[in-house]
Amino acid sequence: MCGIYGSTIAYSKEQVQQKLMRTSFRGPDKLDWKYLGKNKNIVFGHNRLAIIDLDPRSNQPLTYQNIHIVFNGEIYNFLDLKKELINKGHEFKTTSDTEVMCAAYLEYGDEFVSKLNGMFAFVIYDENKERLFGARDRLGQKPFYYSFNGEDFEFSSQISSIQLFRDDLSISSKAISYYLAWGAIPEPYSIFNEINKLKPGFSLSLDLKSKKFEQKQYWDIDYKGIHQYLGTYEEAKATLNNLLKDAVKIRLFADVPVGVFLSGGVDSSAIAALATQTTTSKIKTFSVKFDEKGFDESKYAQQVADHLKTDHHVIDCNYNEGLDLIENFSHFYDEPFADSSAIPSMLLAKHTRKHVTVALSGDAGDEIFIGYHRYNWMRQVGIMYKIPEFIRNLSANALGLMPHYKLKMISQGLKYDNLDDVYLAARTGVNTSWLDNKYDYLDVEEIKYLKHQHKNQQERISDFDLKTYLNWDINTKVDRATMAYSLEARSPLMDYRIVEFARSLPTSFKFQGSNQKRILKDVLYQHVPKEIFNRPKAGFTMPFSEWFKKELKDYVLSELNEESLKLIPGINAKEVTFRIQQHMDGSWNRYPMIWKLLVLKQWLNTNGKKYSIQ
Template sequence: MCGIAGLWLSEQADATGLGDRVSRMNDALYHRGPDGGDVWVDDEGGLALGQRRLAIIDLSDAGKQPMHSANGRYVMVYNGEIYNAPELREKLASANITWRGHSDTEVILECIAHWGLRDTIKRLIGMFAIALWDRQKKKLFLVRDRLGIKPLYWSRYDGHIGFASEVKGLLAGDAISREVNQTGLDAYLRFGYVPSGLSIYAHAKMLKPGHILEISSHDQATETGYWSVEDAVLNGQTHAWSGDDQSAIDALEDLLRDAVQRRMVADVPLGAFLSGGIDSSTVVALMQSVSDRPVKTFSVGFEDEAFNEAAFAGEVARHLKTDHTELYVTPKDALDLVPKLSETYDEPFFDSSAIPTYLISALTRKHVTVALSGDGGDETFGGYNRYLWAKQLSAAAGSIPFGSGLVSRGLTMLSPEYWDKLVGLMPGKKSTSAIGDKIHKAAPLLAIRDDIDRYHALISLFDPDKLRGKHASTKKFRVPGEKFCRNRHLDYVSSMQAMDTMMYMVDDVLTKVDRASMANSLEVRVPFIDHRVIEFGWRLPARLKMNGSVGKYALRQILYKYVPREMIDRPKTGFGVPLAQWLRGPLNEWMGDHLANEALYADFGLDRRQIEKLRKEHMSGKRNWGHQLWTIAMLSDWQQRWLT
């Protein structure tokens, strides 16, 4: 695991100081690799490659990068881990390679020299972002892993080509300007993050997952895919599981155990995040089943019981007999992190669960260098609550004979406060917290007749056209996979799973985990996002994912073998913070200062009256606009950190 960066200057450019520029890019990524760093310069080609190293496999100098292939043709920097490197190395036995060490970096390079880049990439099991310089053909190749676990930005600016693991690397090397990409800004306001294929900066892009970018000259770059979620879905339909349910569950358990065991190989201490939920508990249970010593597990707890999963994690840890460490944090501990978020996420990023993710990463890094995580289980195995809600809304909208639009308007004719009072009069209703707000948010969704459009509305924070008016970009961004899901006539839940895997998982979940963990120099590995698990998941019948109102049915059956059912079967809470309360309390002044930032209105064209209305309603307790207000405040925080 590490950070990578590089520059390829135009033919007319003066290469003096090129190595220094890439060294600055490297320095900006120090947190991703504090164990060492180096820069290699091809003076003739006008190119420099840099890398910061977090040593995980082969801690010797034989694992240092930039690394040259044995034949001298290729030079590579790479961020990630390849979990089938030993098998690939064995397949090269007939090539009579004199190996310098046992790093996976060297294995990738020699595989490329032997089989070629594309054939090698298709053989890899793991997470990776690769920059490969072909000295013979004078071509630069950038590669991102199938599911986008590892980030890789690239830029074309002022005649030069740049790349880096994080945008701050490009900025440090003057590889981009600070001009804002209006389409990226609109996408952020809608989704709360900037999707792959874009960035918040006009001259940079995040390379899409499963893609190779071939740059043969400064004005000729070709991006092609080598793997896609769409193909995984199609192959799953073509080769749907034909056996009984129990044999499918057994096969899934075997595959997950292999995915977990492969990710337990390291030359440094290793552990796992444990929330006590289905995904992390399954990962830890399988880790413990193949380990001859207690697995080190870590959890973070909050004083607010509604957001505290540490007690559940502790129960699971005791049952599995792990070596468990937990940290209870105060609101002050969490709030002290808020000013650091824009430094860590150098594009605007709204997901407030970045706070506990950072905290658990910091705790874990004090004890280990590598941690396994349960991320990715919800998308593949149908775990999100919104899948059930959207399915129910779809059924409700289709069952109203006289027009769901009329019902939608009727529901919003009563104020949220009136709904709270009305529901409170019903017998047996002990809690009516914000029921009126929830009705007002659900009602517009009921009026949408198209399921995919309803999904878009469900995951959207703002309509940029309404929030920015004439300032909104004319180029609209749509969720990847929408056309595919419509054309293949996938059922509603499967459509949401596919689209979430292509965007939300990549650009929210994995971005959050990568930046928070690497800010603490911690490598996080994600067994559920092994491409073989994703592909197998699409072969399973829908009933093994969402069975009635029960999500992740197959995973539950596996976990019940290791952990009592009563420890697991409880409502899903997620890994969050009491954001709405914080914005009404200890973060109120901070929010007010950021919402008063004139750049939001003068530079970004936001509607001040709309934002002030949201804040007033939120502060009164009539509505919960916590996510929307946080989204704007984080945009302001990012603007002040990176654009001024």
């Protein structure tokens, strides 16, 4: 796990070093760069967090024959690939996965990326062909920012490295509009008009002589439902157990200490259970504890840890430490990002890093096994959409008169024309009157995974979340939160073999009646007693709703006063002021909107005066 950087722009050594120092938290073990090319007109830089082959021989940029690479991530099947390549005559001087990638590129060309099982973002410079070739992993676990103006190319793990010494950048008003709706900036956009994100499952190439720039998709989910699993439920359960066990096993491989994030939920508990079965050493597990009632789930993590006999660590999340992380938020999430669970994620990473360098997580279980509350909510709303429209409208009007804000939200949701639009509203905000709606924030390519008729609605919204929420939000949150403290996070459930298998299963294997994540739960119950999980599903959230009305009230009212709101693009300042007051008087929970604006305001405080908004 590292930070990568590269450019064809003629930066000085001092400037390159500053760009790498800006993201040194991603890889504190070694900071290095090389000038490449016949005229030394290409620079590759790297912040290394040493995980496999700790020897300096595996430092990057790494050269293998006529190939140079900077690489962020892990290739979990590199030992199998290495054997295959040795049989084809390739020789190796290190025990790293990085060198294997270079040999695989020489052997298989651009298509080698389809052979990789891992999380990655990399760029290769091919001396003989005078070209750059890069790719991002299938599900977008590792970030990849780039800028190309037809002549100069620059790339990095984080936008802040590209941002340094660039006077040609402008803030994207479209990106801000999308952020205010989605809570994150979707690919291919970034907060700057001149910088893009490479989409997951895509590669890119740049011919350095002709300046021909191309992108190619090498992987996608089967959103048309072509591959259907035909076995029995018991057969599927056995297959999933074996896939999960192998996915966990290969992610435990490292030359540094490894642990597991354990929330006490189904996903992380399954990972922890299988981890204890695939290693002889005692697994270290980590969870967060909140003092606020209704937010503390640590006791459930402790129950799982006690059963599995792990070396369990509970991390207290207190107000003062949480506030400190809020104030430094934009240094690590260097474009606006509004998932408030990033704060406890950072806290978890900060303290976990004191014990291990790698931590396995349960991310993606809800998306691929249909586990979020909103999926069940959509099933219930679907029943309402089967009744005549005039009756539905009467029900909506009646609910709108109720005092409770959740009933008011249901009322608004029932007024949409179809269930797809209901789901999009649930994801972006049922009532967006506080936005100026200058841009159509639903104009994203990923909408195709939702608005088609190849699958039932539960499968379509699950696919849509895999391509949007998991990628734009969860992966961004986890990468920045862990890398802020030089901790590598690995997600066995994002093994592409598990994703492809889960997406091929009948819906009833994953969601039957009100039983969500059915097959994953049944795999888990083979290893941990079912009784531990007989409780409502909980999210990984901060008590911001209460903090904004109490401890952080003055901070909110100061940062988001009427004059400050007028300087924030994309919003109706008067409507926002009204909604903030609703939150303060307890009539409506507006904390998601408040947090979005606080994060955006913090970023604009740092960047708004230097760059114009276009």
